[in-house]
Amino acid sequence: MGKIVALTGNDAAGTAMIQIRPDVVAAFPITPQTELMHKFAEAVADGDVDTEFVSVESEHSAMSAAIGASAAGARVMTATSANGFALMWEVVYIAASYRLPIVMTLVNRALSGPINIHCDHSDSMGGRDAGWIQIHSENSQEVYDNLIQGVKIAENRDVLLPVMVTSDGFILSHTLERMEILDNQGVQDFVGENHPQHTLLDVDHPVTFGPLDLPDYYFEHKRQQVLAMEQAKGAILEVGREFKKLSGRDYWLFEEYQMEGAERAIVALGSTAGTVKETVDALREKGEKVGLIKLRVFRPFPKEELIEALKGIKVLAVFDRSHSFGGFGGPLFSEIRSALYGSDLSLQVLNYIYGLGGRNISLKEIEWVYSDLKEVIETGKVRERINYLGVRG
Amino acid sequence: MALSLKELSQKRDLLSAGHRACAGCAGSTAIRQALLAADVPVVAGCSTGCMEVVTTIYPYTAWRVPFIHNAFENVAATISGVEAAYRALKRQGKIDREIKFIAFGGDGGTYDIGIQALSGAMERGHDMLYICYDNEAYMNTGIQRSGATPHGAATSTSPAGKKIPGKREFRKDLTSVVAAHDIPYVAQAVPSHWRDFMGKVQKALSVNGPSFINVLAPCPRGWRFKDKDSMEMARLAVETCFWPLYEVEKGTWKLTYKPKEKRPITDWIGRQGRFRHLMKEENKHVIDELQANVDYKWEQLLKRCEG
Numbered sequence: 001m002g003k004i005v006a007l008t009g010n011d012a013a014g015t016a017m018i019q020i021r022p023d024v025v026a027a028f029p030i031t032p033q034t035e036l037m038h039k040f041a042e043a044v045a046d047g048d049v050d051t052e053f054v055s056v057e058s059e060h061s062a063m064s065a066a067i068g069a070s071a072a073g074a075r076v077m078t079a080t081s082a083n084g085f086a087l088m089w090e091v092v093y094i095a096a097s098y099r100l101p102i103v104m105t106l107v108n109r110a111l112s113g114p115i116n117i118h119c120d121h122s123d124s125m126g127g128r129d130a131g132w133i134q135i136h137s138e139n140s141q142e143v144y145d146n147l148i149q150g151v152k153i154a155e156n157r158d159v160l161l162p163v164m165v166t167s168d169g170f171i172l173s174h175t176l177e178r179m180e181i182l183d184n185q186g187v188q189d190f191v192g193e194n195h196p197q198h199t200l201l202d203v204d205h206p207v208t209f210g211p212l213d214l215p216d217y218y219f220e221h222k223r224q225q226v227l228a229m230e231q232a233k234g235a236i237l238e239v240g241r242e243f244k245k246l247s248g249r250d251y252w253l254f255e256e257y258q259m260e261g262a263e264r265a266i267v268a269l270g271s272t273a274g275t276v277k278e279t280v281d282a283l284r285e286k287g288e289k290v291g292l293i294k295l296r297v298f299r300p301f302p303k304e305e306l307i308e309a310l311k312g313i314k315v316l317a318v319f320d321r322s323h324s325f326g327g328f329g330g331p332l333f334s335e336i337r338s339a340l341y342g343s344d345l346s347l348q349v350l351n352y353i354y355g356l357g358g359r360n361i362s363l364k365e366i367e368w369v370y371s372d373l374k375e376v377i378e379t380g381k382v383r384e385r386i387n388y389l390g391v392r393g
Numbered sequence: 394m395a396l397s398l399k400e401l402s403q404k405r406d407l408l409s410a411g412h413r414a415c416a417g418c419a420g421s422t423a424i425r426q427a428l429l430a431a432d433v434p435v436v437a438g439c440s441t442g443c444m445e446v447v448t449t450i451y452p453y454t455a456w457r458v459p460f461i462h463n464a465f466e467n468v469a470a471t472i473s474g475v476e477a478a479y480r481a482l483k484r485q486g487k488i489d490r491e492i493k494f495i496a497f498g499g500d501g502g503t504y505d506i507g508i509q510a511l512s513g514a515m516e517r518g519h520d521m522l523y524i525c526y527d528n529e530a531y532m533n534t535g536i537q538r539s540g541a542t543p544h545g546a547a548t549s550t551s552p553a554g555k556k557i558p559g560k561r562e563f564r565k566d567l568t569s570v571v572a573a574h575d576i577p578y579v580a581q582a583v584p585s586h587w588r589d590f591m592g593k594v595q596k597a598l599s600v601n602g603p604s605f606i607n608v609l610a611p612c613p614r615g616w617r618f619k620d621k622d623s624m625e626m627a628r629l630a631v632e633t634c635f636w637p638l639y640e641v642e643k644g645t646w647k648l649t650y651k652p653k654e655k656r657p658i659t660d661w662i663g664r665q666g667r668f669r670h671l672m673k674e675e676n677k678h679v680i681d682e683l684q685a686n687v688d689y690k691w692e693q694l695l696k697r698c699e700g
Contacts, residue, residue, distance in 0.1 A: 023481040026474060050484055052477040057513030061470035064463055064510065068438070068474025071461050074481055076474075090464055200459040200475055201488055203434035210462035211449035 002180040002247065009172030012140040012179060013079065013105045013165075014039030016147035018049055019187035022103075023074035023194075026054040026065035030084040031117045032169040033107040037079060059084035063091040063102075070100035071209045073199030075151065078102065081169060082109035082123045089127070095162045096131030097225065098209055101154030101194075102162040104132075105147060108270065108321075109169040110357040118358020119169040121269060122322040124298075125331045131225050133163040133232050134299040136269045141179040142296075143167040145249060148182075149239045151191045156235040161228050168271040170358065182247060190246055229300045236297055253302040255294040256309055258284055262291030263312070264373040267336060268319040269295050272354075272361055276319075279366040290370050295332070303339040310340070315348045315373040321355045329353075329386045348376050354389035365389050396430070396588050396595075404429055405457070412455035413447040417620025419627060420444050420526040420610040422584045424497060427524055427606075428458065430591035431598055435493045436460075436475055440468035440502030443533040444526065466506040469514035469523055472496040476519045493598045494521040500541035501531045504567045515574040515603045522597045522604045525567065528612040536615045540565040543635070544686060545679040546667045548615070553670035558679050563686050571605045572641045578604035580640035580649075585627035589638055589649055596640070609636045617666020629661040634691040639698065646697040655691070658684045 007015060013036045017025065025044075027037050044053045052069075056062045059080050070076045080088060085106055095102050106127075110120040124134060133153060137143040143165060150163035167173055182190075198207045213221060233253070240251035255273075258280045259265065266276050273294035283290045293309060295302075310316060318337070320330025328334060333351035340349060352369055355361050369389065376382055407428035414421040420443055428435065436459045439445040445462045448455040463471040472494050482488045496514075498507055503525040511523060530548045531537040538551040544563045547553040551560035572579040577600040582590035590608060597604035611626035613619065618626055630636035631650065635658060638650040659680060662668035671679050 023485070024474065024477045026477070050481070052481040054473060054477045054517065056470060056473070057509060057516070061467060061473070061510050061513055064467035064470035065474030065477065067463055068461060068471035068476075069478040069481075070474075072436075072475040072478035072482075074478035076478075091467065094463060200436045200461055201479055201482065201490075201492065203436065203459060203490060203492060206457060206459045208449055208454035208456050208460045208462075211451040211454060212446050213451045217451050 002182055004178065004180055006176050006178055007140055008035065008174055008176050009140045009143050009167045010035040010107070010174065011039055012144040013147055013167060015181055016144045017077055018043045019182070019184050020077065020148065020151055020191055021049050021188065022051055022077040024052045024054065024066070024069035024076045025078060026056050026062045026069065026076070027078045027080070028056050028059045028062045028084060030059070030081045032109055032173045033079050033081040033084070033105070035173070036105060036107065059087045060091060063088040063095060066102045067091060067095050067098060067100055070095070070102050071098060071199065072201050073194070073196045075194040076102045077104065079105040079107065081107045082111050085123045085127060086111055092127055092130045092132065094210070097221065099160040099228065100162060101160055103147065103150045103154055104162065104164050105143070105167060106164050107167045107169050107173045116357040117169070119171050120321045120356045120358065124164065124166050125322040127164065128299060128331060131161065131229070132299060133161050133229070133236070133297070134166070135163065135297055136166045136295065137172065138271055138273045138294060139179070140172055140177040143172060144179065144181065145243065145247065145251065148187055148190060149243050149251065152239045153232065153235050155194055158231040159228055159235045161232060166270060171271045180247070186246055190243070233300050233302065251296065253297045253305050254309070255296065257292040257294060259291035259293065259309060261289055261312070263289040263314045263377065264370055265291045265293060265310070265313045266317045266319060266366070266369065267293045267295055267332065269298065269321065269332065272319060272321065275361060275363060276366050279363050279370065283367070283370060288370065301335055301339070306336065306339060307343045307345060310345055310347065313347050315350065315376045317350050317352055317369050317373055320351060320353050323353050323356065348382055350376070350382060351386045352389045353386070359390055361390060396591050401429055407457045408448065409455045409457055413450065414443065415614055415620065417613040417623045418443070419584050419612070419623040420499070420528055421447070422623070423524070423526050423590070423608045423610050426584055426587055426591050427495065427594045430594035431493060432595065433491050433493050433598070434458070435495050438462065438468045438472045438475065438496045440498040440507055441465035442499035442502050443528070444497060444499065446533055465502050467510045468496040468498050468502060469507060470510040472521050473514045473517065473519045476521050496521060496523045498523065498525055499533070500525060500527040500529060501539045504540035504565050511571070512574065515571060515576050515605065518602050520602055522594070522606065525605070525607045526610040527607055528610040528615060530615050532612050532615045541567065544683045545671050547670060548667070558670055558676040566690065568607045575644065576603040576605065577601070578640065578642055580606045581636065581638055582606055582608045583627035583631055583636060583638065584608060584610065585624040586631065586638060586650060593640060615667070618664055622664065626661070626664065629656070629664065632656045633658050633661045633687065635661055635687050637691065637694055639694060645700065646694070648694070648698050658687050
């Protein structure tokens with residue numbers, strides 16, 4: 001059924017797109033997303049897909065064209081990074097509010113300035129309130145699997161929201177990894193046909209997309225987006241179950257790693273989770289009660305499930321690969337700490353800002369974090385609530 | 394379809410009555426004319442601006458054709474996407490109708506903030522018609538100057554002050570800029586010369602590839618004239634050669650109407666409140682500058698049309 005291959009994150013995403021065979025892809029080049037688009041453009045040039053590939057003049061136009069194509073009833077995909085995503089920002093919101101099931105790979109890269117092409121999550125976190133489902137990936141396999149699932153989640157009649165699948169820039173996008181790809185027909189059957197209800201190309205039943213929406217209706221439309229996001233959780237789980245039947249791989253809202261009997265835990269997004277797993281294994285061998293929660297779905301935020309998973313944890317470290325300047329910690333920290341407030345749990349929550357602009361994070365540093373957490377348990381005191389990991393000064 | 398008033402009067406308007414455009418708005422007239430001219434089903438888009446705002450206040454819409462508004466600067470990109478979807482779905486046999494695509498944008502959304510998306514769409518060769526309804530300023534947000542505002546005109550952001558008599562710069566010749574993209578069809582038009590404009594729309598829709606029509610849309614509010622005079626303002630813009638009617642078909646420039654006698658620019662600006670300050674003695678030089686620019690552009694156009 002599956003085939004074992006060695007692919008970079010970008011090739012994995014490109015392969016998923018080729019197998020999904022979207023009707024329209026609109027994209028603009030930006031490092032580190034470029035190779036993903038090269039891969040897809042080659043498939044178009046070779047006639048392996050019959051997608052209309054719109055090589056637009058900016059990311060703003062990439063998302064704008066994606067919106068037009070999706071409203072016309074096409075299955076649409078795109079990909080970008082950092083500044084490209086920032087340039088899209090205006091229309092990223094519009095895509096969600098028009099309830100268009102566009103699927104985008106966001107190859108995470110630090111936002112300028114200063115300009116930097118390496119990984120952090122300032123780009124995806126900048127879009128956290130845009131109304132997109134946000135799914136994070138630990139490795140190339142997950143980038144691939146999440147994109148295939150993303151199409152089905154986005155197009156679910158109870159959801160109809162755009163989906164962003166992240167891939168850590170360079171760390172995943174440019175690193176060759178062993179992974180399994182499904183056969184083309186399997187992917188085609190899994191994603192199925194797109195059956196939009198209202199389209200611009202149905203000229204006998206004209207509809208208006210994007211009218212002026214004033215105070216008498218706008219709020220209700222926003223409320224409907226909230227409901228769609230709430231319903232997305234069920235769709236993500238359902239699609240995950242179906243995908244397991246196809247691939248044998250398990251997908252949930254997050255992954256609990258060595259959480260059984262754990263007293264100290266880290267919550268992390270993306271590729272860093274893989275590094276944390278190594279540390280957890282090493283510490284577990286020494287008998288330390290440590291675990292990891294790898295958050296996969298950041299939007300919709302799985303509040304209840306996280307509270308349930310954190311029962312028994314005494315101290316939690318939240319890893320943020322982006323910052324909210326002037327805010328109380330990073331975005332993931334704020335979200336998790338807020339979710340825990342008012343729950344029955346009374347654990348301490350610390351924040352570790354790390355890896356900005358692609359700064360590497362080491363096994364040693366992660367070990368330090370677990371030892372920090374140990375100190376909190378032993379002393380009952382938190383020295384620093386918001387910590388910066390691996391930075392001078 | 395022949396462009397006779399008799400036939401047109403029997404055709405159903407595709408932009409319904411009841412929208413909220415100002416009395417005398419020539420932009421909405423131009424859209425009605427463009428939609429009436431189309432012989433095949435069209436899908437329309439409009440950039441943020443007057444026409445989008447007045448035609449689509451939820452839960453109402455004046456558009457009897459499929460319509461999308463996305464944002465201010467991206468109608469060309471949005472319609473690029475719609476057209477790309479059409480090509481993809483047609484190729485797959487999921488759609489067999491012939492459909493044409495029209496993007497409408499005001500001068501702000503076309504000359505200024507939307508020029509990048511417009512240029513990109515034209516370069517990529519999408520089968521679409523872009524119609525700019527040029528009312529020569531950001532009318533929807535309160536009459537601010539744009540790249541299309543004529544020299545000397547007073548707007549909210551280029552007011553006629555004690556030291557500066559209105560807009561200091563000359564307008565951008567966008568039609569020529571678009572023509573430089575070497576697309577199959579480019580034209581300039583006015584709604585007062587409806588047969589000329591609608592014929593151009595038909596021509597534009599008949600080509601395979603991108604086309605562009607810049608249609609002057611006099612605005613009673615922004616230009617400060619009586620709302621019954623919109624068509625007269627359009628006609629005078631043509632007669633003064635401020636807004637020549639021409640087309641560029643596969644690189645060949647052609648006047649589609651030549652005034653018998655070129656009238657002075659004062660015949661046009663003298664009827665508009667936005668130029669009133671220019672009638673003061675100390676500002677007369679601005680009129681001379683404007684006239685000189687009109688003369689220069691007209692001569693340039695005649696040379697182009699002579700080939």
